[in-house]
Amino acid sequence: MTTYIDIGINLTNKQFYNDIDNIIQDAVKANVSKMIITGTSIKNSEQSALIATKHPDTLYTTAGIHPHEAKNFDNQSISKLKELLLQPQVVAVGECGLDFDRDFSPRNIQESCYEAQLALAIETQKPLFLHERAAFSRFISITNQYLPELPKAVVHCFTGTLQEAKIYLDNGFYLGFTGAISDTWRFQHLKEVLQYIPLNKIMIETDAPFMLPKNVTKNLLKKQHERRCEPAFLPFIAETIAHFKGITIDKVAEHTTLNSKTFFGI
Numbered sequence: 001m002t003t004y005i006d007i008g009i010n011l012t013n014k015q016f017y018n019d020i021d022n023i024i025q026d027a028v029k030a031n032v033s034k035m036i037i038t039g040t041s042i043k044n045s046e047q048s049a050l051i052a053t054k055h056p057d058t059l060y061t062t063a064g065i066h067p068h069e070a071k072n073f074d075n076q077s078i079s080k081l082k083e084l085l086l087q088p089q090v091v092a093v094g095e096c097g098l099d100f101d102r103d104f105s106p107r108n109i110q111e112s113c114y115e116a117q118l119a120l121a122i123e124t125q126k127p128l129f130l131h132e133r134a135a136f137s138r139f140i141s142i143t144n145q146y147l148p149e150l151p152k153a154v155v156h157c158f159t160g161t162l163q164e165a166k167i168y169l170d171n172g173f174y175l176g177f178t179g180a181i182s183d184t185w186r187f188q189h190l191k192e193v194l195q196y197i198p199l200n201k202i203m204i205e206t207d208a209p210f211m212l213p214k215n216v217t218k219n220l221l222k223k224q225h226e227r228r229c230e231p232a233f234l235p236f237i238a239e240t241i242a243h244f245k246g247i248t249i250d251k252v253a254e255h256t257t258l259n260s261k262t263f264f265g266i
């Protein structure tokens with residue numbers, strides 16, 4: 001049977017308030033058999049890890065501090081993340097990285113927070129879930145200092161250029177794609193990017209409740225939440241990739257599921 005793994009959902013977002021069990025049930029019905037909740041702060045990583053314990057073998061989490069949250073990074077943060085990473089459902093360090101698009105945290109703080117998490121991934125040998133927005137050259141120069149010792153890494157929600165994708169692939173990184181790829185007006189260039197990237201380097205994620213794919217069948221959208229993305233919509237992302245690459249959706253599912261299973265050890 002064709003199954004999918006969603007490597008990035010934001011289940012603690014208030015758009016899912018009181019709705020988590022339904023969301024997971026709908027996803028499983030849509031053959032999304034496993035989902036990884038993205039940890040974005042200490043508090044959020046702790047909440048996410050707790051939610052995941054209630055859905056063993058279906059929900060997993062990352063533990064990390066998003067660059068937007070870097071301003072709250074302190075000398076307790078790393079030991080708290082380390083403690084979380086001892087739990088079996090917590091499978092990766094992140095999301096972490098740099099976001100110079102919105103600059104919600106000062107850039108020098110973002111950088112030190114990111115470096116501390118790179119060191120944490122090396123110490124714990126857990127894979128990395130990376131975030132980079134409008135910060136490519138700085139991101140690469142920091143990451144490359146750690147590269148020889150770095151465990152496996154995925155750059156999630158990739159929307160960059162083909163040249164940037166090539167550099168990430170040269171570093172051995174995986175790339176995660178969201179519903180952004182179906183926005184062929186805003187992200188037209190991603191078609192060429194996806195045609196270039198080999199299937200064994202691609203993972204898929206909804207980034208729910210954000211990034212609603214444009215090709216979702218309209219009757220699947222819920223009345224009160226017409227703009228809300230859900231993990232159940234993950235197959236629509238696979239469909240777009242299949243279309244770009246001229247292959248079957250089953251082939252996309254087969255490869256991305258295998259990549260995610262191996263990468264996260266789930």
Ligand SMILES: [Zn+2]
Binds near residue numbers: 130131156
């Ligand atoms: Zn992100």
